[in-house]
Amino acid sequence: MITGDSKKAIVISIDAMGGDYAPDCTIEGIDIFAKSHKDVSFKVFGDESLILPLLEKYPYAKKSVKEIIHTDSYVKSDEKPSVAVRSGRKSSMGLAINSVKQGVADACVSAGNTGALMAMSKLSLRMLSGISRPAIVSVVPSRNGRFVMLDLGANIESDAADLARFAVMGKIYCQAMLRVENPTVGLLNIGSEDIKGRDEVKEAARILKGNPEEINFHGFIEGNEIGQGVVDVVVTDGFSGNIALKTMEGTAKMIAGSIKDGFKKSWLAKIGFLFLLPMLKEFKKKYDPRIHNGAMFIGLDGISIKSHGNADGFAFSKAIEAANNLVKHDIKRKIKESVENYHILSELL
Amino acid sequence: MITGDSKKAIVISIDAMGGDYAPDCTIEGIDIFAKSHKDVSFKVFGDESLILPLLEKYPYAKKSVKEIIHTDSYVKSDEKPSVAVRSGRKSSMGLAINSVKQGVADACVSAGNTGALMAMSKLSLRMLSGISRPAIVSVVPSRNGRFVMLDLGANIESDAADLARFAVMGKIYCQAMLRVENPTVGLLNIGSEDIKGRDEVKEAARILKGNPEEINFHGFIEGNEIGQGVVDVVVTDGFSGNIALKTMEGTAKMIAGSIKDGFKKSWLAKIGFLFLLPMLKEFKKKYDPRIHNGAMFIGLDGISIKSHGNADGFAFSKAIEAANNLVKHDIKRKIKESVENYHILSELL
Numbered sequence: 001m002i003t004g005d006s007k008k009a010i011v012i013s014i015d016a017m018g019g020d021y022a023p024d025c026t027i028e029g030i031d032i033f034a035k036s037h038k039d040v041s042f043k044v045f046g047d048e049s050l051i052l053p054l055l056e057k058y059p060y061a062k063k064s065v066k067e068i069i070h071t072d073s074y075v076k077s078d079e080k081p082s083v084a085v086r087s088g089r090k091s092s093m094g095l096a097i098n099s100v101k102q103g104v105a106d107a108c109v110s111a112g113n114t115g116a117l118m119a120m121s122k123l124s125l126r127m128l129s130g131i132s133r134p135a136i137v138s139v140v141p142s143r144n145g146r147f148v149m150l151d152l153g154a155n156i157e158s159d160a161a162d163l164a165r166f167a168v169m170g171k172i173y174c175q176a177m178l179r180v181e182n183p184t185v186g187l188l189n190i191g192s193e194d195i196k197g198r199d200e201v202k203e204a205a206r207i208l209k210g211n212p213e214e215i216n217f218h219g220f221i222e223g224n225e226i227g228q229g230v231v232d233v234v235v236t237d238g239f240s241g242n243i244a245l246k247t248m249e250g251t252a253k254m255i256a257g258s259i260k261d262g263f264k265k266s267w268l269a270k271i272g273f274l275f276l277l278p279m280l281k282e283f284k285k286k287y288d289p290r291i292h293n294g295a296m297f298i299g300l301d302g303i304s305i306k307s308h309g310n311a312d313g314f315a316f317s318k319a320i321e322a323a324n325n326l327v328k329h330d331i332k333r334k335i336k337e338s339v340e341n342y343h344i345l346s347e348l349l
Numbered sequence: 350m351i352t353g354d355s356k357k358a359i360v361i362s363i364d365a366m367g368g369d370y371a372p373d374c375t376i377e378g379i380d381i382f383a384k385s386h387k388d389v390s391f392k393v394f395g396d397e398s399l400i401l402p403l404l405e406k407y408p409y410a411k412k413s414v415k416e417i418i419h420t421d422s423y424v425k426s427d428e429k430p431s432v433a434v435r436s437g438r439k440s441s442m443g444l445a446i447n448s449v450k451q452g453v454a455d456a457c458v459s460a461g462n463t464g465a466l467m468a469m470s471k472l473s474l475r476m477l478s479g480i481s482r483p484a485i486v487s488v489v490p491s492r493n494g495r496f497v498m499l500d501l502g503a504n505i506e507s508d509a510a511d512l513a514r515f516a517v518m519g520k521i522y523c524q525a526m527l528r529v530e531n532p533t534v535g536l537l538n539i540g541s542e543d544i545k546g547r548d549e550v551k552e553a554a555r556i557l558k559g560n561p562e563e564i565n566f567h568g569f570i571e572g573n574e575i576g577q578g579v580v581d582v583v584v585t586d587g588f589s590g591n592i593a594l595k596t597m598e599g600t601a602k603m604i605a606g607s608i609k610d611g612f613k614k615s616w617l618a619k620i621g622f623l624f625l626l627p628m629l630k631e632f633k634k635k636y637d638p639r640i641h642n643g644a645m646f647i648g649l650d651g652i653s654i655k656s657h658g659n660a661d662g663f664a665f666s667k668a669i670e671a672a673n674n675l676v677k678h679d680i681k682r683k684i685k686e687s688v689e690n691y692h693i694l695s696e697l698l
Binding site for chain 2: 142143153156157188190197198222223224225226227228236238239240242243244245246247248249250251252253254255257258259262263265266268269271272273274275276278279280282283286287
């Protein structure tokens, strides 16, 4: 079995058929990633007749793809997770996940249907012992850098014990992805005082305060603090987390749209726009969501990475990079050890 | 008793001592509002020795303030709601609320402690019959206009019946504040499909679908759609609503901050900035949060308006304007009639 040991060569399985621009962008993504990572090899799952010509186009991908596992079947973007679980085992997504389960790959990456990927990953990889629910976790840009946020929608409700485990997993994810040694952890709430908020959030705060050596707990944070980079890890239930993340995206889009409308309206603004181009480029780069592409279903006994469905080649390469980081960091083992050894978690059911 | 009938003169009670810049900004706010609303008169509650000199400074305020009710006591910004309820009856906030209860004023406005204002308003004004929980409702700017959102944090949890009542109250609030005849109503959720989300949200959707003539129900909306102006009224529980609203504020601040940082960094950008000034001014005006100042504790048997704590005179005048609009629109009677007559609500406990 392949372990996360960084001395061994890393193998990543790719669902070549998932996403809006598959398989072109999935193969291009491998190519971009492989250019600077010669030590990683790939198993690619999907339609061989489409994949082979693409490998001729992308020489780095061709070099690093060690195996194409052909399948005609793939999970549709609007397929119900329950249907995918029943009939998707032979699909490119199902086979890619299974390769992780079998231990012939260290991680899998798919830009396909989120619900199906989560359901199939859960069923195939199972939970890590000590974890009752997985969470969706990702890196998010803030004003002064980046932070980690979870759960982004794996669960619609979470109790205090779930939130405490999310905090521990989020800490380790942050260490792996952002190289922050002792990340600060904040619980999303609707007030900063101890007495405010939902019971499960208050109880989770009590647990997380229990051992500062295990969790560098900041306390509650509010919605307006998320983007300010107040903490390295934001912990919340999947309902609020999904709403907060999407609200951030929507607000950024709303403002960008308003600015664009303004540029269009006046000649003066158009001239100003020319002077601003270098700054706007830098700005766009900083907040480019493609850089942070790749969310993990954390808590599973295997690394399954979800890429945005509309990812281009560059964005998909970033999801592969996330998978590679997490394997190298041996995240599975680190989560397992923390869940087993952290005193703050030992009292939880 | 004073009714909301627009033919009668409207009386608004002001907690002159609430907020970061009280009483200067509360009196200035009255002055700004009174300049264009000669038909509204005010009762002002607070320290007479501070208020009287301010009235000399603000002639329109002086003209429209019919009574100063002196009190030394006021609710501190960090006072616990439970303490305020017990000992704040003689405070400027408590007396202002009570004047609405007594029927000697049509509405009250305070920029003081939110928790205290809500607790005291609830206790004094009581719920409208048929409403089990009040909600905090406000107007929020979107890309193409404005919309109404509730609950913004009055409750930490809400069941399907609460959400359905919020939808009805939100509709009427929208009619009063935005003059939209038949507002579209959306339920905030983490997916647009029927099967997604929390049980109470799904059940609320089922109720709201029940009668298109009563509620123009759009269906679920997601976080990224909030700022796009997809619906006129966004309905959600107070936990998610508070997080979504504050996340919008925080994201806008984050982007504005990044743009400012960019202007500072380069000379080219500084030149561009000069060309953009007219556009940025317009932009700032459009998203100026002061314009939308004034949230209502909707569902109470009386109009109690909360102004932002750091409101300046202009912002406070907008909270007074909100109170005036709601009185003129006779919102209390309209909510009462809807709650009693709407078929979709008749099945609810």
